[in-house]
Structures are given as structure tokens and as C-alpha cells.
Amino acid sequence: MSRAEAAVETIQREMTVFARRARASAGRMHPELSLVSYTLLGHLEESGGCRATDLAAHYALDKSTVSRQVAALERAGLIERRLDPEDHRVQVLQLTEAGQEILGQVTLRRRAAVRERLVDFPEEDLVRFAAYLERYNAAPDGATDR
Amino acid sequence: MSRAEAAVETIQREMTVFARRARASAGRMHPELSLVSYTLLGHLEESGGCRATDLAAHYALDKSTVSRQVAALERAGLIERRLDPEDHRVQVLQLTEAGQEILGQVTLRRRAAVRERLVDFPEEDLVRFAAYLERYNAAPDGATDR
DNA sequence: ACTTCCCGTTGCAGAGTACAACTCGGTCCG
DNA sequence: CGGACCGAGTTGTACTCTGCAACGGGAAGT
Known part of the structure; x- marks a missing residue:
């Protein structure tokens, strides 16, 4: 196994560890907002509103899953749906106050918790780390894997 | 928000995207081995055998969850449990052939799929990327978050 | 108009989890 | 020894997340 392949193995494995811990801690840190819900809200904020289908595609979730999550968030009063005047099939989702x-x-x-873990990362490494992740996720597609 | 904080935000977000896609693709790529099962098997191989409790701690899973996963893997003939001769409470888990x-x-x-995505990452970046992840996950603890 | 396509919802079923109660072997006093 | 306590694993229960399939309704092309 080449050095590069070993690195790839590590990347896969550590990403998984990260994901599992994130899920576990999410419940403890903010019971009122599941990891999925939090993620979706974050995406809405970042994107400034989008369609349910966009969310599904971005996170590789089934549209039915997103539909239910969205319904829950709406019931909780955290988002609202507006019908797109141009296309009545589309609902534009947006954060409420x-x-x-x-x-x-x-x-x-x-952020505070993560910062605590990353306290001994120089800023330069943080930035590079973030860039790697973005680059990875932005790669050609993902139909293949991840 | 400082440059470092922005990077932290990105790291969180992209990690989540990665995790969701990984989960989704796992089902398609190898239906016979869920992402969890695959991860646990991988951990067993890497560690050369360990206890169920170790798995639970490492992945922040409840011991009951691990117990069921392990039971399934054993039924499938992929691992075996050996009673630790030193302590009969303990089962040492190991991969079968x-x-x-x-x-x-x-x-x-x-690996092939990931490589495809990482094809334009220089080896040096791969290694550094892997190192960042390990460093992050190895950080003090994780009781706080992730 | 008719067909086809796309967005979203709902019924259904299965996997993954957590929590709590329990069993069993070990360890530590008294 | 004997009883109290601890730690590993299992099992019962309930809930959430998720995907697939079937469906309703608007939109677009022929």
C-alpha cells in the first residue's frame, strides 16, 4: 500500500470517527435540534433559502426524508415555506426569526466546543484543513462514493 | 468572525456533508456491509482484536448497539468471539477469514472510489489531510463535542 | 389536449440507537 | 468465607432516520 493509499485509508477512517462522535454529542449538546435539523438550518442560512430538492441532493438524502425533516422544522416554527410564484411546484424554504x-x-x-479541540491548531492549519474538506466534497461528483 | 472561526465553521459543515454522503453511498456500494459494520470490521482489523466496550467507547456508541452489531456480524460469520481466559466477563472479538x-x-x-475523488490531490496534501484528521480526533477528549 | 417530467407528500418497512433493567463473572473488603 | 459493589454484555422497549414505492399536482413539450 503506497503512502498515498495509506493516507486515504486514514482519511476514511477518521472521517467516520468524527461523524459518529458528532452525532452522539449533538443529542447531548442541543436536544432540541438534531444533527440533521441543525445541518439543514445551517444550509438554509448559508444559502439564503433553497428548495427541498436542493437539500436532498446536497446531503444525499431521499426527498421523502427531507420532506419530513422540513415538516418538523416548520411545525417547530424555525422555517417557513413560500410557494415560488414562478413555479407552483416549488417551495422555497427560509429561516424564520x-x-x-x-x-x-x-x-x-x-463552535466553542470545536475551538476547544482545535486550540492548538495554528490558524494556517485550520484554513488549510477547511480547504481540503471543501475540495474533497466539491470533487467531480459523488455518484461513486461518499 | 475571525478567519480561524470561519475555517472552523467550514470544517464542521464539510465534515457533515462528507458523513452523510458516506452513509448514503455505503448502502449502494456494498449492501451486504453497512457503514457501521464496515467500520467495526475495519477497527478490528486495525487493532488486531478488541473488546466490544472498546468499540463502543471509540465510536461513542452505546454498548447495547455494539452488542447487536457484533451479534449480527457473528451470525454472518465475519467475526468470532473468544472468551478472554484471564477475565471471563470479556469477549475478545476477531475477524474470521x-x-x-x-x-x-x-x-x-x-478506496478506488475515494482515490477517484482525490485524484488531483498531490500525495503531500493527502498525507497532511490525514494528519489533520487524526490530530483532530485524537484531541484531549470529546466529551464536549464531536 | 396528452404525455411526460419534476416537486413534494404519504404509507410502509427496516436499520441504528439509546436507555434501562438484568445476568454473570470479578474484585474488594470485613 | 460472604456480601457489597463493579464492569462486560445482553435483552426489552421505544423512537428517529432513512429509503423505496405509490401518488397528487403543477409545468413543459409535442
Whole structure:
């Protein structure tokens, strides 16, 4: 196994560890907002509103899953759906004020926790780390894997 | 938000994207081995055998969850449990030959897929990327987050 | 108009999890 | 020894997440 392949193995494995721990801690840190919900809210904030289908594609989730998650978030008053006037099939999802509020709080808590773990990462490494991840996820597609 | 904080945000977000896609593709790429099962098998291979409790701790899973997963893997003939002669409460888990076989196949398939995505990463970046992840996961603890 | 396509919802079923209660072997006093 | 306590694993229960398939309704092309 080449050096590069060993690195690839490590990347896969460590990503998985990360994911499992994230899931586990999410429940403890903010019971009112599951990891999925948090992620979706974050995406809405970042994108400034999008369609359910976009969310599904981005996170490789089934549209039915997203539909239910969205319904729950709407019931909780964290997002609202607006019918796209151009195309009545489409619902544009957007954060409500309450949603922004909650999202902001949870983000602060999470960020603090992550910062704590990353305290001895020089800023330069953080930036490079983030760039690697973005580059990985942006890669050609993903129909193959991940 | 400082440059470092922005990087932290990105790291969180992209890690999540990665995790979701990994889960989704696992089902398609190797239906016979869920992402969890694959991960556990991988851990057993890497560690050369360990206890169920170790798995639970490492992946922040409940011991009951691990117990069921392990039971399934054993039923499938991929691992075996040996009673620790020193302490009869303990079961040491190890890959069977069949387990090694399957794990090897799936690993090759996954690795190929990941390689494809990482094709334009210079080896040096791969190694550094892997190192970042290990460093992150090895950080003090994780009781806080992730 | 008719067909086809796309967005979203709902019924259904299965996997993954957690939590709590329990069993069993070990360890540590008294 | 004997009883209290601890740690590993199992099992019962309930819930969430998720995907697939079937469906309703609007939109677009012929």
C-alpha cells in the first residue's frame, strides 16, 4: 500500500470517527435540534433559502426524508415555506426569526466546543484543513462514493 | 468572525456533508456491509482484536448497539468471539477469514472510489489531510463535542 | 389536449440507537 | 468465607432516520 493509499485509508477512517462522535454529542449538546435539523438550518442560512430538492441532493438524502425533516422544522416554527410564484411546484424554504435565533445559539455552543479541540491548531492549519474538506466534497461528483 | 472561526465553521459543515454522503453511498456500494459494520470490521482489523466496550467507547456508541452489531456480524460469520481466559466477563472479538475477505473486497472498492475523488490531490496534501484528521480526533477528549 | 417530467407528500418497512433493567463473572473488603 | 459493589454484555422497549414505492399536482413539450 503506497503512502498515498495509506493516507486515504486514514482519511476514511477518521472521517467516520468524527461523524459518529458528532452525532452522539449533538443529542447531548442541543436536544432540541438534531444533527440533521441543525445541518439543514445551517444550509438554509448559508444559502439564503433553497428548495427541498436542493437539500436532498446536497446531503444525499431521499426527498421523502427531507420532506419530513422540513415538516418538523416548520411545525417547530424555525422555517417557513413560500410557494415560488414562478413555479407552483416549488417551495422555497427560509429561516424564520426564531430559526435564526436557535441556529445562532447552537452554532455558538458548537463552535466553542470545536475551538476547544482545535486550540492548538495554528490558524494556517485550520484554513488549510477547511480547504481540503471543501475540495474533497466539491470533487467531480459523488455518484461513486461518499 | 475571525478567519480561524470561519475555517472552523467550514470544517464542521464539510465534515457533515462528507458523513452523510458516506452513509448514503455505503448502502449502494456494498449492501451486504453497512457503514457501521464496515467500520467495526475495519477497527478490528486495525487493532488486531478488541473488546466490544472498546468499540463502543471509540465510536461513542452505546454498548447495547455494539452488542447487536457484533451479534449480527457473528451470525454472518465475519467475526468470532473468544472468551478472554484471564477475565471471563470479556469477549475478545476477531475477524474470521471470511471477515477479512469481505473487508478486503469492500476496502478495495471504497478506496478506488475515494482515490477517484482525490485524484488531483498531490500525495503531500493527502498525507497532511490525514494528519489533520487524526490530530483532530485524537484531541484531549470529546466529551464536549464531536 | 396528452404525455411526460419534476416537486413534494404519504404509507410502509427496516436499520441504528439509546436507555434501562438484568445476568454473570470479578474484585474488594470485613 | 460472604456480601457489597463493579464492569462486560445482553435483552426489552421505544423512537428517529432513512429509503423505496405509490401518488397528487403543477409545468413543459409535442
